[in-house]
Structure formats: structure tokens, C-alpha cells
Amino acid sequence: MPDKKILLETKDLKKYFHTPIGDLHAVDSVSIKIPKGETLGVVGESGCGKSTLGHSILRLSEPNSGQVLFDGRDILKCNKHEMRKLRTEMQIIFQDPYASLNPRLTVSETIAQPMLVNKVCRKDELGNRVSELMDTVGLASRLYNAYPHELDGGRRQRIGIARALALNPRFIVCDEPVSALDVSIQAQILNLLMDLQEERSLTYMFITHNLSVVKHISNEIMVMYLGQCIEMTDSRELFKNPLHPYTQALLDSIPVPRLQSRDKKRKIIKGEIVSPIDPVPGCRFAPRCPKAIPKCTERDIPLRNVSENHQVACVLFEK
Numbered sequence: 407m408p409d410k411k412i413l414l415e416t417k418d419l420k421k422y423f424h425t426p427i428g429d430l431h432a433v434d435s436v437s438i439k440i441p442k443g444e445t446l447g448v449v450g451e452s453g454c455g456k457s458t459l460g461h462s463i464l465r466l467s468e469p470n471s472g473q474v475l476f477d478g479r480d481i482l483k484c485n486k487h488e489m490r491k492l493r494t495e496m497q498i499i500f501q502d503p504y505a506s507l508n509p510r511l512t513v514s515e516t517i518a519q520p521m522l523v524n525k526v527c528r529k530d531e532l533g534n535r536v537s538e539l540m541d542t543v544g545l546a547s548r549l550y551n552a553y554p555h556e557l558d559g560g561r562r563q564r565i566g567i568a569r570a571l572a573l574n575p576r577f578i579v580c581d582e583p584v585s586a587l588d589v590s591i592q593a594q595i596l597n598l599l600m601d602l603q604e605e606r607s608l609t610y611m612f613i614t615h616n617l618s619v620v621k622h623i624s625n626e627i628m629v630m631y632l633g634q635c636i637e638m639t640d641s642r643e644l645f646k647n648p649l650h651p652y653t654q655a656l657l658d659s660i661p662v663p664r665l666q667s668r669d670k671k672r673k674i675i676k677g678e679i680v681s682p683i684d685p686v687p688g689c690r691f692a693p694r695c696p697k698a699i700p701k702c703t704e705r706d707i708p709l710r711n712v713s714e715n716h717q718v719a720c721v722l723f724e725k
Contacts, residue, residue: 410441410442410444411441411442412439412440412441412442412475413440413441413442413443413476413477413576413577413609414438414439414440414463414474414475414476414477414577414609414611415437415438415439415440415473415474415475416436416437416438416463416472416473416474416475417437417472417473417475418435418436418437418471418472418473419433419435419436419437419459419462419463419469419471419472419473419474420433420434420435420436420469420470420471420472421433421455421458421459421462421467421468421469421470422434422470425683427683428683428684429683429684430682430683431632431633431682431683431684431685432455432458432633432682433455433458433459433462433469433633434455434632434633434634435472435634436455436459436472436630436633436634436635437635437709438628438635438638440577440609440610440611440626441609441625442576442607442609443603443607443608443609444609444610444625444626445603445609445610445611445612445623445624445625445626446610446611446612446624446625446626446627446628447612447613447614447620447621447623447624447626447627447628447641448460448611448612448613448614448627448628448630449614449615449617449620449627449628449629449630449656450615450629450630450631450656451615451631452615454630454631454632454633455630455632455633455634456581456582456613456614456615456630457501457581457582457613459613459630460498460579460581460611460613461498461579461581462474463496463579463611464493464496464498464579465481465482465489466498469482476492476495476496476577477576490524493524493573494524494526494573494574494575495573495575495576495577496575496576496577496578496579497570497571497573497575497577497578497579498570498578498579498580498581499563499566499567499570499578499579499580499581499583500566500581500583501581501582501583501585501586502586503559503562503563503565503566503586503587504554504559504562504586506566507554507562507565507566508554509553509554509555510553511553511554512550512551512552512553513540513545513549513550513551513552513553513554513557513565514533514536514540514550514551516554516565516569517536517539517540517565517568517569517572518532518535518536518572519569520569520572520573521535521572521573524573526573535572536550537550539568539571539572540568542568542571542602543564543565543567543568543571543598543602544564544594544598545561545564545565545568549561558591559586559587559588559591560587560588560591560594560595563583563584563586563587563591563595564595564598566583567583567595567598567599567602571602571606574606575608576607576608576609577608577609577610577611578608578609578610578611579610579611579613580599580610580611580612580613581613582613582614582615583595583599583612584596584614584616584619585614585615585616592619596619596622596623599623600623610623612624617656617657617659617660618660620641621641621645624641625640625641626638626639626640626641627639627640627641627644629644629650629652629653629656631652631690631691632679632680632682632685632690632691633682633690634690634719635709635719636650636652636653636691636709636718636719636720637649637650637652637653637717637718637719638709638716638717638718639715639716639717640715643715643716645657647716649712649716649718649720649723650691650718650719650720651691651695651696651697651720652675652691652694652695655675675694676694676696677693677694678693678694679694680693686703687703687704687705687706688702688703688704688705688706688707689702689703689706689707689719689720689721697722699721699722701721702721707719707720707721707724710723710724
């Protein structure tokens with residue numbers, strides 16, 4: 407079987423935020439590969455660095471060091487003019503459909519704005535192009551001149567998706583695009599994203615804290631904890647055979663129906679989360695880990711291959 411073509415790759419990517427008491431390690435030495443046309447799911451607790459990773463890849467937040475290779479090109483070395491051209495191929499769908507839209511712009515104006523700014527469509531063709539995009543994401547034509555405050559969350563998020571598609575990108579960061587929506591609407595948006603991926607050969611980084619969602623949409627899943635990648639494998643393998651104690655605890659936290667939970671004792675993670683500001687060497691989950699041993703805090707734990715397509719950062723799997 408031939409190797410998959412990698413569209414986006416990061417190498418040792420770091421993003422720190424300076425604070426009065428030290429540097430906050432939001433993204434710390436993260437290396438990923440996303441093949442063309444596939445989805446990498448990124449999961450973890452709130453504040454673990456998922457969104458910062460997505461923003462750093464797109465240079466919405468400038469990384470401190472590392473590489474971001476898009477189709478083999480290191481975009482961190484691109485100047486503003488080169489980066490502006492690349493942005494037509496890399497887009498983002500934001501988490502909050504209530505805050506990510508300009509309340510003064512109509513639906514059509516919001517979708518048209520990227521095309522006007524980048525001059526990729528003639529003005530006499532703009533209306534037809536906007537109507538096509540609205541139809542693509544399931545927005546009724548009667549909403550052409552509607553304002554965001556007149557619409558519900560699901561329709562607002564569809565506007566955000568249409569805006570992201572306006573420049574025909576190849577890569578989209580989906581930053582928790584369904585977390586603010588009702589469950590029934592979540593399913594509609596997820597199915598829409600999967601249909602668009604199949605039709606347009608899109609590549610996604612799908613950021614979420616909802617494990618059920620990430621299982622449904624992802625080819626591979628990366629688990630983050632306090633800025634670091636601690637486990638990465640394909641979706642089925644992660645749910646079938648989680649290796650890192652933190653991943654096991656995450657999966658155990660998924661709600662199950664009462665009848666199924668009678669024989670299941672829920673595992674509760676105890677202990678305090680360590681500070682991400684100038685963290686000491688060692689596994690950052692060690693103070694809360696029920697399987698921790700002294701070796702866990704002696705040095706940083708690198709991500710290691712434990713099988714052909716399963717990586718984990720845990721001393722329990724070091725040879």
C-alpha cells in the first residue's frame with residue numbers, strides 16, 4: 407500500500423505565552439502529520455492547548471519555534487505577502503457561532519467578504535457564488551439578506567462553514583465547531599462537514615473535547631494534556647486499546663445509559679493539575695496518575711511507537 411500524501415505536518419511546534427511569573431507552555435513540542443483528505447481529531451480537557459495548536463498552525467498566533475509544513479513548505483518562513491496567498495488554502499471554523507460573525511453584516515455579506523478581500527471573484531459573479539455556497543451548506547435562499555441575530559446557532563455555524571469554503575481551501579481547522587450547539591444540530595453539522603470533505607477532498611484538524619464526536623469524524627486522534635501530545639493512533643485503536651492512563655480516564659468519563667453503568671465503576675482522576683507555567687521535567691500527568699512510578703518525574707517522556715500506528719508518551723511502555 408503506497409504511503410499517504412501528507413498535506414500538513416508540524417515538527418516540534420512550540421507556543422509559549424509570557425506571564426509575569428514565567429512562560430506558560432500552551433503548546434510544547436507537538437509533532438503531527440495529517441494526510442490529504444483525512445481528519446485528525448485533537449482531544450483533551452479545556453485549557454490543554456488544543457485551540458492554541460490550531461491557531462499556531464494557521465499563524466493566527468505566532469509560534470515560538472518549530473516548523474509547520476503545508477504541502478512540504480514551511481509556512482513559518484513565509485513573509486506577509488506569501489502568507490496572504492497561502493491563507494486562501496488554509497481556513498478555520500470558529501467555536502462560537504454567536505461571536506465569530508459580524509452582527510452588522512448580512513449572511514451574504516459575511517460569505518462574500520473573503521472573496522472580496524482576496525479578489526478571487528468578479529463583482530458581477532459574487533451573488534451567484536454566494537448563493538451556491540449557501541446552498542452547499544444548507545442555508546435557504548430567503549436568508550440571503552438576514553442578519554446573524556435573526557438566526558439560531560446551527561444556521562450561524564453554517565454561515566461560518568460557508569465563509570471558510572469561500573476561497574476553496576484544502577485544509578480547515580475546525581475549532582470545536584459543534585460544542586455550542588444542541589445535540590440534534592451537532593449531528594447535522596458533523597454530517598455536513600463529512601459530506602463536504604468527501605466532495606471536496608478537504609483535510610481537517612478537528613478540535614473537540616467531545617469523545618463521541620471525535621470518534622465519529624476522525625481517522626486519527628491525538629490526545630493532549632497540558633500542551634503536550636501524550637497519545638496518538640487511529641480512531642478505532644484508541645477506543646479499543648487506550649494505553650496512556652490519562653486517555654483511559656478520558657474514555658471512562660464518557661456518559662453511558664444507567665442500565666449499562668450498573669456493573670461499571672467510574673474512575674475518578676484525583677489530585678491537582680500541575681501548572682503549565684515553566685513546568686518541571688517529567689510526565690505532567692504524573693501527580694494525578696494512579697500508575698505513576700518514580701521514573702515518571704525524572705525526565706520528560708518522549709512520544710514512542712508501541713506498534714505500527716500507535717504512539718504513547720508513558721514510561722510504562724518504554725523498553
